[in-house]
Amino acid sequence: MQQHSHGASGHHRASDHDHGADDATSSPAVDLQIPDSELSPSDLGRRGFLRRAGLLGATAAAGSVLGGALPAAADDRDHRGEDERGGRYRWLAGDHHIHTQHSSDAMYRVADQVQHASAYGLDWMVITDHGSLTHAKIGVEVVNPDIVAARAVYEKQTLVFQGLEWNIPAAEHGTIIVHPGSNEVAVLKEFENGFDGVVNKWTATSAANELHALEGLDFLATSVTSGRVDDAMFFANHPARKGLDSPHEIRGWRERQPRIALGMEGAPGHQAAGIKAPFGPGSGRGFYDNAPDAQSFAGYPLESYITYGGFDWMTSTVGGLWDSLIAEGKPWWITANSDSHSIYLDDSVRGGASDAERAAVFAATGRYPDPVHGHEGGKTTNGDFWPGFYSRTHVGAKRFTYAAVMDGLRAGRVYVDHGALTDGVDVSVRPRGSRGPGSPLGSIRQAEKGDRLELVIAINPATQPNWAQFVPKLARVDVIRGAVTGASTDKDAMMAPDTRVVLQQDVSGVTGRIVVTYDLGRVEDPFYVRVRGTDGKRSGVGLRGAAVDPKGPLADVKGDADPWDDLWFYTNPIWVIPS
Amino acid sequence: MTTHDVRAEVWSSHREAEHGFALLDLAVTSAATHVAASTSTVLVTVEVGGRVEVLGSATDEDAEVARGLHAGRRGGRLFVFAGSAALVGETTVGELLARSAVHEVVMVGHREPVADGQRIDTQGFVRPHLVDGVVRLVVRPAVGGLVVPFEQPNPTPCCADH
Numbered sequence: 160m161q162q163h164s165h166g167a168s169g170h171h172r173a174s175d176h177d178h179g180a181d182d183a184t185s186s187p188a189v190d191l192q193i194p195d196s197e198l199s200p201s202d203l204g205r206r207g208f209l210r211r212a213g214l215l216g217a218t219a220a221a222g223s224v225l226g227g228a229l230p231a232a233a234d235d236r237d238h239r240g241e242d243e244r245g246g247r248y249r250w251l252a253g254d255h256h257i258h259t260q261h262s263s264d265a266m267y268r269v270a271d272q273v274q275h276a277s278a279y280g281l282d283w284m285v286i287t288d289h290g291s292l293t294h295a296k297i298g299v300e301v302v303n304p305d306i307v308a309a310r311a312v313y314e315k316q317t318l319v320f321q322g323l324e325w326n327i328p329a330a331e332h333g334t335i336i337v338h339p340g341s342n343e344v345a346v347l348k349e350f351e352n353g354f355d356g357v358v359n360k361w362t363a364t365s366a367a368n369e370l371h372a373l374e375g376l377d378f379l380a381t382s383v384t385s386g387r388v389d390d391a392m393f394f395a396n397h398p399a400r401k402g403l404d405s406p407h408e409i410r411g412w413r414e415r416q417p418r419i420a421l422g423m424e425g426a427p428g429h430q431a432a433g434i435k436a437p438f439g440p441g442s443g444r445g446f447y448d449n450a451p452d453a454q455s456f457a458g459y460p461l462e463s464y465i466t467y468g469g470f471d472w473m474t475s476t477v478g479g480l481w482d483s484l485i486a487e488g489k490p491w492w493i494t495a496n497s498d499s500h501s502i503y504l505d506d507s508v509r510g511g512a513s514d515a516e517r518a519a520v521f522a523a524t525g526r527y528p529d530p531v532h533g534h535e536g537g538k539t540t541n542g543d544f545w546p547g548f549y550s551r552t553h554v555g556a557k558r559f560t561y562a563a564v565m566d567g568l569r570a571g572r573v574y575v576d577h578g579a580l581t582d583g584v585d586v587s588v589r590p591r592g593s594r595g596p597g598s599p600l601g602s603i604r605q606a607e608k609g610d611r612l613e614l615v616i617a618i619n620p621a622t623q624p625n626w627a628q629f630v631p632k633l634a635r636v637d638v639i640r641g642a643v644t645g646a647s648t649d650k651d652a653m654m655a656p657d658t659r660v661v662l663q664q665d666v667s668g669v670t671g672r673i674v675v676t677y678d679l680g681r682v683e684d685p686f687y688v689r690v691r692g693t694d695g696k697r698s699g700v701g702l703r704g705a706a707v708d709p710k711g712p713l714a715d716v717k718g719d720a721d722p723w724d725d726l727w728f729y730t731n732p733i734w735v736i737p738s
Numbered sequence: 739m740t741t742h743d744v745r746a747e748v749w750s751s752h753r754e755a756e757h758g759f760a761l762l763d764l765a766v767t768s769a770a771t772h773v774a775a776s777t778s779t780v781l782v783t784v785e786v787g788g789r790v791e792v793l794g795s796a797t798d799e800d801a802e803v804a805r806g807l808h809a810g811r812r813g814g815r816l817f818v819f820a821g822s823a824a825l826v827g828e829t830t831v832g833e834l835l836a837r838s839a840v841h842e843v844v845m846v847g848h849r850e851p852v853a854d855g856q857r858i859d860t861q862g863f864v865r866p867h868l869v870d871g872v873v874r875l876v877v878r879p880a881v882g883g884l885v886v887p888f889e890q891p892n893p894t895p896c897c898a899d900h
Contacts, residue, residue: 364778432894435881442894450865450889452751453778461876461888462847702847714847717890718881 248555251282256496269305279547290355297525326356329368402455407650428498432542433720468712482655495575504537571601634695643685770814863891
């Protein structure tokens with residue numbers, strides 16, 4: 160484990176570790192199954208050149224892993240030769256879903272969110288205030304100087320993106336992230352005014368409104384290709400909360416703009432919402448306590464409206480909707496965020512003398528008055544944690560830059576965890592018995608039919624207490640495997656019948672670094688693997704039965720879901736495709 | 739769009755439809771809400787004197803679908819049914835089944851029947867569904883070893899001030 164050192168001393172860096180970046184192809188210089196030590200000097204020199212030029216390695220981002228030529232590496236910006244360490248990653252913890260006083264249902268300054276996120280160890284974060292008439296007119300502009308100021312203060316610790324929580328026309332909310340730059344506000348403002356569902360009264364479920372969502376993604380794509388912003392991306396937030404994001408809408412976003420529409424929250428925020436009253440809100444974990452209504456997709460079952468081990472039904476169901484998306488051979492990444500609005504047990508309150516005054520200030524200035532110290536104690540009805548306190552999205556980035564974080568997100572070099580369950584998860588696919596770095600999360604491993612591969616999961620157990628003052632203990636690591644079946648003819652498909660848990664490894668007795676090696680057998684047909692792990696405190700038969708998931712996350716109990724006693728990590732997939 | 743009733747209204751959610759129905763102060767055997775497929779609005783079907791009537795603005799086709807679902811006990815979210823008014827507070831699943839038109843109580847997800855002795859907090863809000871000819875109440879696990887009806891009386895609204 161290497162600690163990187165961009166941060167100030169004392170900055171909490173429990174999650175940092177590196178792993179290899181390279182993928183397999185053929186020919187000595189590019190065949191990474193052959194270690195550097197076994198190459199001729201000329202091949203070694205050529206490999207070094209290719210590696211520095213970013214010409215080694217394939218990524219699944221921005222296209223299908225099936226059929227025709229592989230997509231170009233999406234993280235090309237990373238390869239300008241700066242990467243002297245041969246493409247090793249630093250894992251940067253982040254959160255792409257955070258609200259401030261510029262949201263009508265939130266309260267904190269940008270500075271409050273950034274200083275907490277930084278203190279709790281986040282390397283990157285995205286300010287995502289809600290799209291609204293007031294925000295589109297004023298908030299989107301007035302928040303920017305606060306963000307720019309925070310960037311200057313936390314330059315070496317935490318990257319602060321300006322984003323937006325988009326009211327997706329005809330659907331749920333989603334995070335928009337743009338790369339900082341001279342046009343970041345202009346692009347966000349034009350996007351919000353032009354394509355926000357609330358601003359334009361396009362929230363209702365209809366084919367016309369679904370089309371507006373696609374047009375919004377087109378706008379973001381054009382903003383990048385025209386050079387107005389360096390990069391832009393979109394993730395669907397709390398996707399199953401109210402049944403508003405139908406499977407065909409999710410597939411539609413991904414297909415319309417695969418470089419922009421990248422994934423969804425595997426775990427929603429509001430993770431304190433299920434803490435038992437009177438100690439906590441006593442609601443559903445994630446504030447997932449809704450039921451189907453007029454705008455909901457009628458095909459969703461009741462069980463899709465609640466969380467399982469803190470994770471959204473789309474992600475937590477083995478063989479469920481997420482698996483059906485990645486079984487198509489196309490990327491759709493998961494993340495985990497705080498959705499921070501008002502913090503569990505925080506005692507601050509909005510400034511201002513009355514609700515009427517606060518509302519008037521918000522309407523006139525685009526933001527609530529700054530929060531002030533309250534005098535009624537910590538609020539047990541608040542359901543959120545500070546960014547970095549509980550939910551983390553770990554991104555394998557080549558450098559500590561805005562571009563590198565976005566590249567890592569797009570490449571799917573991402574795993575997520577709750578409660579700082581581990582100090583680092585490193586997953587790769589490599590030839591059986593090899594010692595090479597293998598193919599990382601989010602990548603495609605190309606192999607000859609008959610090649611024997613293995614999945615290697617290396618985990619640094621937590622060594623330091625988390626923010627609830629205990630050292631989490633990983634009890635089990637699960638491998639999930641499914642066939643790649645190609646594009647689904649049914650755009651509303653929400654099952655991957657072939658996907659199941661193929662290994663449940665008890666690691667509770669392991670001391671030191673945990674390494675699980677799983678023999679993937681000889682390659683015949685395309686498939687993918689993904690990994691999850693848990694503290695083992697709440698497990699049971701998954702929604703698709705014991706043959707699919709004998710010990711998976713359980714339905715979170717309404718009003719009694721202690722988030723610290725039910726911890727999970729999930730990784731994104733790696734595909735294996737026979738050539 | 740055809741208006742089926744002088745009391746036709748456009749309801750955008752189940753709650754709104756229930757509220758609209760309550761204002762009419764009708765005596766009915768049972769009442770259920772349905773989502774109209776063509777408009778994504780909510781209809782109410784009511785059973786009165788052995789007949790099923792449709793309330794709310796809808797196309798002919800959507801109205802007929804809803805009427806057929808209620809009459810055939812194949813679909814609809816019941817908010818008035820035999821014994822519904824008395825379903826308040828905490829009781830057992832067995833008592834709930836004995837005292838109301840609900841035929842079965844099942845756990846969300848796996849759908850196994852919940853034992854008669856299981857305690858249930860009705861929260862004064864029980865909204866079972868007509869499915870396959872039976873009245874089915876889906877529940878989820880709740881604090882204190884209880885179960886609660888899946889649909890909550892006060893769900894967290896979008897962008898709540900939480």
